Amino acid sequence: MRGTLVVQQTSPTRRARRRPKRLIRTGIAVLLATGALVTSQAIGAESAENPYERGPDPTTSSIEASRGHYAVSQSSVSRISVSGFGGGTIYYPTSTADGTFGAIAISPGFTATQSTIAWLGPRLASQGFVVFTIDTNTTSDQPASRGRQLLSALDYLTQRSTVRSRIDSSRLGVMGHSMGGGGSLEAAKSRTNLQAAIPLTGWNTDKSWPEIKTPTLIVGADGDSIAPVSSHSEPFYTSLSSSLDRAYLELNNASHFTPNSSNTTIAKYSISWLKRFIDNDTRYEQFLCPLPQRSTTIEEYRGNCPHEG
Known part of the structure; x- marks a missing residue:
């Protein structure tokens, strides 16, 4: 079948x-x-809206931490290898995976060396900045000279340093303590395209700064007897244009030398200010607006909100 x-x-x-x-x-x-x-x-x-954002979304814990998201390397710059300032130490994120970073130069105060502001180097760099803590030509240099030296340090960073390829030269800022703080005001007055300035218990014989176009955070101390806030930080702040992004932070139970050692409040608001204006990173606006309230570490905080920059 x-x-x-x-x-x-x-x-x-x-x-x-x-x-x-x-x-x-x-x-x-x-x-x-x-x-x-x-x-x-x-x-x-x-990403296209803000190509300068660096690091994960910030939290109160992340900006108060002693170290941020980035591992940090450092290199020394000898005073004999530079001109216009006294050398210093560069702190920078080790990885280049996120592209370039904004940069900040920081000056010490009268009679002081970079060691007095060294704590700011790795702390700020670990949040995504290249940071240059400098020595000045002499420890007795006055604020105007320190301002010029801060600008020379930024020029060195962006033009000659070994980390220049890691830096976006359009995103720069200055900081300083005491006469270095006065110097940061001088630098911002001279170079109006700086993105941020932070004088820390600043000292300067010039009390009026209406010419400044740079977003500026003035940090004073309630117990400062060398640069009392009534004759330095407060008039610095009130003289700034009311149309400028500006803020005044007065530390509670603090002295003129409080910025010379690790301080969480200084770090928290400095990081937020630098991120907000050097990186245009509005994720940090939450720490600046609404205005911080009086607390055990803050005697007073003034400023404009929301920020325009």
């Missing part, structure tokens, strides 16, 4: 049952692909 070929046919009803499953699977795949595309576009748009 010849074999019989049996062909099993699928009924129209069974085919109809399978089709919706295939359609559902196809629809899910399309939705997932579309969702991924939308997410990708959203991330791309966010």
